[in-house]
Amino acid sequence: MEVKSRHHLRSDEITAIREAVADHLGVDIDGDTFEFVEFVDAGYELVLVDGDPAVFYVDDDEPFLTVRGANDFDPEAGVVTVDAGAISFVSDGADVMRPGIVEADPEIREGELVVVAEETHGKVLAVGRALVDGDEMAGDSGKVVDSIHHVGDDLYEFSV
Numbered sequence: 001m002e003v004k005s006r007h008h009l010r011s012d013e014i015t016a017i018r019e020a021v022a023d024h025l026g027v028d029i030d031g032d033t034f035e036f037v038e039f040v041d042a043g044y045e046l047v048l049v050d051g052d053p054a055v056f057y058v059d060d061d062e063p064f065l066t067v068r069g070a071n072d073f074d075p076e077a078g079v080v081t082v083d084a085g086a087i088s089f090v091s092d093g094a095d096v097m098r099p100g101i102v103e104a105d106p107e108i109r110e111g112e113l114v115v116v117a118e119e120t121h122g123k124v125l126a127v128g129r130a131l132v133d134g135d136e137m138a139g140d141s142g143k144v145v146d147s148i149h150h151v152g153d154d155l156y157e158f159s160v
Helices: 011-025 067-073 084-091
Strands: 003-008 034-039 044-049 052-058 063-065 079-082 101-104 113-118 124-130 143-150
Touching: 011 034, 011 063, 011 067, 052 067, 052 143, 063 067, 067 113, 067 124, 079 084, 079 124, 084 113, 084 124, 084 143, 113 143
Parallel strands: 079 113
Antiparallel strands: 003 034, 034 044, 044 052, 052 063, 079 101, 113 124, 124 143
């Protein structure tokens, strides 16, 4: 991924990011430096918090935690939990299917971004977009989360 531009964010931009992530995931992003990174060939922009890729923008202007950011800041809301059988699929970028879900935040609404975590250790494996409300996620069949970003992809591997 080729970096097009990189600059420090103003305090009002940092406040907007922190508030949006806190509202959606119940997380306070604590950091000393926030840098905005724009790429030449990627469909998202990135925010480095203290040099780590913690926040990204997908399709719209809504900031959301990256997989690494979610593992650093431990979201309290917007979480879909999958069983051990789903880990390898989700980690490889597969969409999340109903049979693999053991729990989903009932406050999740269709179309929202969510984090996908594994049940044993709570580690976040992916970020995706909910295709149904949280209380409709568990079940026998069907796709319920479109994967957007996962462990091992270019965004996850990005370093400064």
